[in-house]
Amino acid sequence: SHHCFSLEQINGVPTHFSLISSPSLSEPLSWILIHFLGSVELLSLSATSFPLLLSRLIFLLFSLSIQEEVLARMRSPFSLKQEFLKKWILGLQRCRSSKKNMSIFERKKVIKLSADVAMASARKGTTCWSRALIAYAVKEGNADKHLAEKILGPASERQPTEKVTVGAMAYNKRIRSKKILKRSSVIRRTIKCAPQAARPSSTVKRLVGKRRQILRSLIPGGEFMNGVSLIEETLDYIISLRAQVDVMRSLASASKLVNLN
Amino acid sequence: MSSRRSSSRQSTSGVSRISDDQIIALVSKLRHLLPEIRDNRSDKVSASKVLQETCNYIRSLHKEAEDLSDRLSQLLATIDADGAEAAIIRSLLM
Numbered sequence: 001s002h003h004c005f006s007l008e009q010i011n012g013v014p015t016h017f018s019l020i021s022s023p024s025l026s027e028p029l030s031w032i033l034i035h036f037l038g039s040v041e042l043l044s045l046s047a048t049s050f051p052l053l054l055s056r057l058i059f060l061l062f063s064l065s066i067q068e069e070v071l072a073r074m075r076s077p078f079s080l081k082q083e084f085l086k087k088w089i090l091g092l093q094r095c096r097s098s099k100k101n102m103s104i105f106e107r108k109k110v111i112k113l114s115a116d117v118a119m120a121s122a123r124k125g126t127t128c129w130s131r132a133l134i135a136y137a138v139k140e141g142n143a144d145k146h147l148a149e150k151i152l153g154p155a156s157e158r159q160p161t162e163k164v165t166v167g168a169m170a171y172n173k174r175i176r177s178k179k180i181l182k183r184s185s186v187i188r189r190t191i192k193c194a195p196q197a198a199r200p201s202s203t204v205k206r207l208v209g210k211r212r213q214i215l216r217s218l219i220p221g222g223e224f225m226n227g228v229s230l231i232e233e234t235l236d237y238i239i240s241l242r243a244q245v246d247v248m249r250s251l252a253s254a255s256k257l258v259n260l261n
Numbered sequence: 262m263s264s265r266r267s268s269s270r271q272s273t274s275g276v277s278r279i280s281d282d283q284i285i286a287l288v289s290k291l292r293h294l295l296p297e298i299r300d301n302r303s304d305k306v307s308a309s310k311v312l313q314e315t316c317n318y319i320r321s322l323h324k325e326a327e328d329l330s331d332r333l334s335q336l337l338a339t340i341d342a343d344g345a346e347a348a349i350i351r352s353l354l355m
Binding site for chain 2: 104105107108111112115116209211212214215218219227228231232234235237238239241242244245248249251252255256
């Protein structure tokens, strides 16, 4: 693939970004980003302020380009990818100051964890799996608990979770003590299981067994989900995973593109 | 996005019955998300096959996210330290 933008510099300070060719909308996201960059003249900027300004500009345009892509493909107006990207970058920036030279291993951990936390918090507490993911991340005994808390940011900035459903109560430490919690979740789980046992329809029968157990093990908080909620959560989880992977892939190709230049 | 809080959601006081239709509707939605089954036009895909494909799909998505995190961490390591483009990507990601 050819490069479609050029970067002119004066004394090492980038001054001019220009577009050589304009890619079509069907090409990968990284090209859309460049399409929107167009021609930007940045004169008389100090070397320190330029990266910051440009990174913000790129972030803004990247978000716009994702929104454009989403609208172009006629999905719902609310862009899950945009929300994920915003939160992911926020989380990454919160980890930036810690160490100047991180090992590749640590960097990968930061990238992966902030991506997962971003994917979950993009749901704004509306799904069980997303609440469970975040709860696991900050759980006592989790080796990366401090990293997760850093990514989530100060408690005042964290999003308030919506009204918790039955399954998620187990993960909301602020609300219940463990004893009451155990009792209630066992009781509710029994009630929830009862209709399925009393009325074994053929469809419901197909949803029991080993495969269902495996599915539950794959979804955060899955062991607390049952029947309809399991399928609903699975649907949402898959959609979120896909959005996460799509954005990460786009950023990887954009980075590679820049690297080659 | 997927429909949330459908009428099948149980209330805390009572015990509601999950209708077969609701389950079938959800399972078919799931089916349409899966890459392999989507191409198969047949309506007769069993729920257990859907579950199996779902598990495989989730596992492959997990693996892809893992691989992409690897790639991204390596890309940051190899980007030429002096380039202005490197500063852009670095300030975005780190």
